[in-house]
Amino acid sequence: MNDAHTHGHPVMHCEEVLIVLQTWIDEQLEEAVSGQVTSHIERCTHCDSEAKSYIRLKAALRRQRSVCDEVVVERLQIFGRRLCDGSLPDRHPEPPC
Amino acid sequence: MGVCNEVTETGPHSVEETAFGTHVLPEIDVLHRVALSITRDTGEAEDLVQETLLRAYRAICSFDGRHARAWLLTIMRNTHASRMRKRRPAVVHDPDAALAVRDDAWGDRPVEEIVVDVTFDAALTEALLALPVPFREAVELVDVQGLSYREAAEALGVPLGTIMSRLHRARGRLRDALTQAGVSPLGGTA
Numbered sequence: 509m510n511d512a513h514t515h516g517h518p519v520m521h522c523e524e525v526l527i528v529l530q531t532w533i534d535e536q537l538e539e540a541v542s543g544q545v546t547s548h549i550e551r552c553t554h555c556d557s558e559a560k561s562y563i564r565l566k567a568a569l570r571r572q573r574s575v576c577d578e579v580v581v582e583r584l585q586i587f588g589r590r591l592c593d594g595s596l597p598d599r600h601p602e603p604p605c
Numbered sequence: 606m607g608v609c610n611e612v613t614e615t616g617p618h619s620v621e622e623t624a625f626g627t628h629v630l631p632e633i634d635v636l637h638r639v640a641l642s643i644t645r646d647t648g649e650a651e652d653l654v655q656e657t658l659l660r661a662y663r664a665i666c667s668f669d670g671r672h673a674r675a676w677l678l679t680i681m682r683n684t685h686a687s688r689m690r691k692r693r694p695a696v697v698h699d700p701d702a703a704l705a706v707r708d709d710a711w712g713d714r715p716v717e718e719i720v721v722d723v724t725f726d727a728a729l730t731e732a733l734l735a736l737p738v739p740f741r742e743a744v745e746l747v748d749v750q751g752l753s754y755r756e757a758a759e760a761l762g763v764p765l766g767t768i769m770s771r772l773h774r775a776r777g778r779l780r781d782a783l784t785q786a787g788v789s790p791l792g793g794t795a
Contacts, residue, residue, distance in 0.1 A: 588625075
């Protein structure tokens with residue numbers, strides 16, 4: 509971890525990585541910084557372990573995702589299409605008094 | 606310039622109808638998921654999406670054509686706030702209604718893996734419900750429903766940095782709660 513550059517990226521230290529780790533997991537870091545985090549995690553077992561714990565947490569949270577009731581979604585799609593085709597009577601605001 | 610000025614080929618439809626069909630209809634599924642997270646009630650969620658669609662239709666010509674989802678989420682947030690203001694007293698959350706829409710599609714995974722996940726997920730559900738509401742909302746929108754930071758910020762009407770901060774702190778709390786419950790996010794039991 510003492511090399512100035514690894515895999516072409518400047519070295520990041522654990523404290524810096526841990527600050528941005530969750531944003532890295534969410535894939536919302538800038539590309540250059542993301543590359544530095546990736547390089548660090550490939551070499552650091554502690555940060556790798558931290559990353560894996562958040563990735564598993566995120567995957568479990570994803571499993572909590574509600575099933576969008578297809579019938580409800582279809583009803584909403586029909587509602588939207590009726591707005592489009594003009595068959596809903598109240599789609600325009602009432603004129604001001 | 607609004608999207609209605611950009612629409613040139615409308616066929617038998619008006620410019621509003623064409624713009625609405627292009628920008629709004631593809632987002633209905635996401636709107637419904639977010640509405641479920643916000644209201645935690647299936648009936649309320651459907652009503653909220655309908656009202657959001659109606660407001661979006663009426664405002665479609667003022668939409669600039671960029672980031673339709675963010676635009677719709679802002680309308681949904683305002684609509685929800687407006688509905689809450691009108692409602693007295695506040696509707697009591699029915700936990701059974703929220704549980705009724707949980708995902709039970711496990712696919713073809715090994716039973717052992719499913720058992721571990723079920724234990725983990727049960728503890729996670731409990732930990733999630735114990736979070737302060739602003740933290741839970743951030744986690745539900747980003748991690749559960751898959752919105753970007755920006756979209757979640759739009760939906761909740763808070764700055765991007767606030768979403769990130771709430772999300773990071775919420776995940777830390779969830780991880781601590783899971784460890785205390787004897788199920789570690791690193792796998793297996795603690």
